[in-house]
Amino acid sequence: MPEQPPTAPTAAVVAGVAVDTRHWIGGERVPSAQTFTDVSPIDGRTLAEVARGGTDEADAAVAAAREAFPAWAATPRTERARILHAIADGVEKRVEDLAIVETHDNGALLRSHRRGVMPRVAHNFRFFADWLLKLEHEDFDTRGHTNHVSWDPAGPCVLITPWNAPLMLATWKVAPALAAGNTVVLKPAEWSPLTASLLADIAAEAGLPAGVLNVVQGYGAEAGNALVSHPDVRRISFTGSVPTARHIAAAAAANLTPVSLELGGKSPLLVFADADLDLAVDLAVEQYDNAGQVCLAATRILVEASVAEEFTRRFTRRAAALTQGDPRADGTDIGPNIHPRQLEKIHGFVERALGAGAQAVVGGGPDTELGGLYYRPTLLTGVEQDWEIVQEEVFGPVLTLQTFDTEDEAVALANGTRFGLAATLATGDSERAERVRARLVAGTVWVNCFFVRDLRAPFGGSRHSGIGREGGTWSFDFYCDVKNAVTAPKGWRDHG
Ligand SMILES: NC(=O)C1=CN([C@@H]2O[C@H](COP(=O)(O)OP(=O)(O)OC[C@H]3O[C@@H](n4cnc5c(N)ncnc54)[C@H](O)[C@@H]3O)[C@@H](O)[C@H]2O)C=CC1
Numbered sequence: 001m002p003e004q005p006p007t008a009p010t011a012a013v014v015a016g017v018a019v020d021t022r023h024w025i026g027g028e029r030v031p032s033a034q035t036f037t038d039v040s041p042i043d044g045r046t047l048a049e050v051a052r053g054g055t056d057e058a059d060a061a062v063a064a065a066r067e068a069f070p071a072w073a074a075t076p077r078t079e080r081a082r083i084l085h086a087i088a089d090g091v092e093k094r095v096e097d098l099a100i101v102e103t104h105d106n107g108a109l110l111r112s113h114r115r116g117v118m119p120r121v122a123h124n125f126r127f128f129a130d131w132l133l134k135l136e137h138e139d140f141d142t143r144g145h146t147n148h149v150s151w152d153p154a155g156p157c158v159l160i161t162p163w164n165a166p167l168m169l170a171t172w173k174v175a176p177a178l179a180a181g182n183t184v185v186l187k188p189a190e191w192s193p194l195t196a197s198l199l200a201d202i203a204a205e206a207g208l209p210a211g212v213l214n215v216v217q218g219y220g221a222e223a224g225n226a227l228v229s230h231p232d233v234r235r236i237s238f239t240g241s242v243p244t245a246r247h248i249a250a251a252a253a254a255n256l257t258p259v260s261l262e263l264g265g266k267s268p269l270l271v272f273a274d275a276d277l278d279l280a281v282d283l284a285v286e287q288y289d290n291a292g293q294v295c296l297a298a299t300r301i302l303v304e305a306s307v308a309e310e311f312t313r314r315f316t317r318r319a320a321a322l323t324q325g326d327p328r329a330d331g332t333d334i335g336p337n338i339h340p341r342q343l344e345k346i347h348g349f350v351e352r353a354l355g356a357g358a359q360a361v362v363g364g365g366p367d368t369e370l371g372g373l374y375y376r377p378t379l380l381t382g383v384e385q386d387w388e389i390v391q392e393e394v395f396g397p398v399l400t401l402q403t404f405d406t407e408d409e410a411v412a413l414a415n416g417t418r419f420g421l422a423a424t425l426a427t428g429d430s431e432r433a434e435r436v437r438a439r440l441v442a443g444t445v446w447v448n449c450f451f452v453r454d455l456r457a458p459f460g461g462s463r464h465s466g467i468g469r470e471g472g473t474w475s476f477d478f479y480c481d482v483k484n485a486v487t488a489p490k491g492w493r494d495h496g
């Protein structure tokens with residue numbers, strides 16, 4: 001008898017929740033001969049063996065998305081919106097499952113997933129369903145001819161998403177792409193692949209037709225690369241790092257596929273002497289959220305020199321009160337980082353900065369008591385603008401502090417990196433706020449607040465922080481072929 005090839009695992013149970021670890025293609029679960037191992041950042045435990053897709057799976061998923069496209073594009077808007085709301089209902093019913101699986105998979109806080117993130121996932125579907133029904137451009141007249149603008153579905157979309165907020169960031173893309181009448185192939189990050197699979201179940205239960213949403217699991221260089229290189233793809237939307245964005249943009253260029261890139265940041269928090277200093281400290285400490293793995297994080301704290309000492313004193317006290325530990329515990333403020341490679345990368349940045357003469361006034365290394373992937377919240381002072389630690393995205397709980405004397409200097413420091421995703425300023429002077437915000441290069445500026453997010457607002461970055469904007473009509477502009485139809489007035493020939 002010939003030896004049977006070993007059968008790849010097809011499912012896992014994570015904290016009591018069953019997750020299918022195969023791809024979801026054309027409305028069916030599809031295995032791959034090979035798998036990759038998904039590990040929890042909480043304790044290094046193996047969570048699942050997940051299907052490792054490549055060119056065959058990418059081709060099959062794009063073919064399924066192409067086949068499903070005409071019918072979904074022709075589905076009345078109201079029906080598409082109804083199904084998206086049904087997906088939101090399904091997400092709401094499974095908030096607990098999604099939250100627990102996501103926390104085990106990427107190490108972010110369980111309480112945030114329960115109370116904030118998963119409800120936002122449901123909202124992503126509701127918001128874009130409702131926006132679709134309101135989407136219109138007033139007709140306008142050109143010498144008696146009527147211009148009518150419409151947003152036509154573009155075709156199969158490939159969505160490549162990261163691990164820091166896996167389902168939240170994926171559904172920012174999935175929801176508008178589907179609402180617009182497109183079909184989707186989603187490739188979640190290999191470090192956090194599981195909730196995308198649960199989303200496929202939820203969407204199927206909600207009545208989304210086969211092939212409209214496909215999920216291909218696997219590595220970026222394999223499944224991801226095959227998807228973004230595919231000539232039948234009409235849109236590519238990516239959130240992640242700059243180097244990967246370059247690969248994706250190059251692959252997209254070969255097929256002239258439009259691409260939306262939401263990349264990293266090195267955002268500033270400007271603290272002026274006239275600010276409410278306690279508020280400024282709160283805003284600064286907030287930057288440790290998700291263990292610093294947030295593209296928007298204001299990791300460069302710029303403080304007016306006259307209040308820098310007091311700010312640092314209060315910040316140090318507040319940072320010392322943060323609880324680091326198991327992200328499943330309600331009292332935890334900061335959990336682990338995602339992966340040993342990420343921890344190594346974070347510590348490399350810190351070690352090089354310390355070697356160059358920076359001082360760690362808070363933290364400065366991995367948490368030796370907790371071990372594993374826990375990195376102590378860190379604040380580095382004595383850094384210079386052209387140092388790597390000030391210029392490059394660390395994506396860990398590491399902040400730097402620099403001082404300035406004048407508004408001009410503050411703006412120059414704030415704008416002095418290749419990024420331009422966000423900026424936060426703390427000031428008690430509303431005229432200053434207006435002046436400074438106008439000069440900042442950033443897709444989002446927050447004044448005396450942070451992370452106030454609204455899907456009606458444009459979201460995205462300038463410079464190397466990305467290309468394009470997501471949210472509201474901006475999402476539909478990207479996922480659609482925007483068309484202008486010009487109709488002549490009745491009987492126009494009679495008028496000569
Ligand atoms: N939202 C953000 O701004 C994010 C920024 N980052 C930054 O990137 C750094 C490295 O993190 P990584 O996990 O390596 O991010 P990454 O950008 O490589 O991964 C994000 C996604 O891209 C996919 N991917 C990778 N190579 C690909 C390719 N050639 N073609 C198509 N898809 C591909 C991955 O499979 C994943 O789904 C972080 O330290 C952080 O600085 C990472 C994740 C999110």
Ligand SMILES: O=C(O)/C=C/C=C(\O)C(=O)O
Pocket residue numbers: 164165168169239262293294295296453
């Ligand atoms: O939650 C939001 O509104 C935005 C989150 C964005 C990131 O965390 C990211 O892309 O890294």
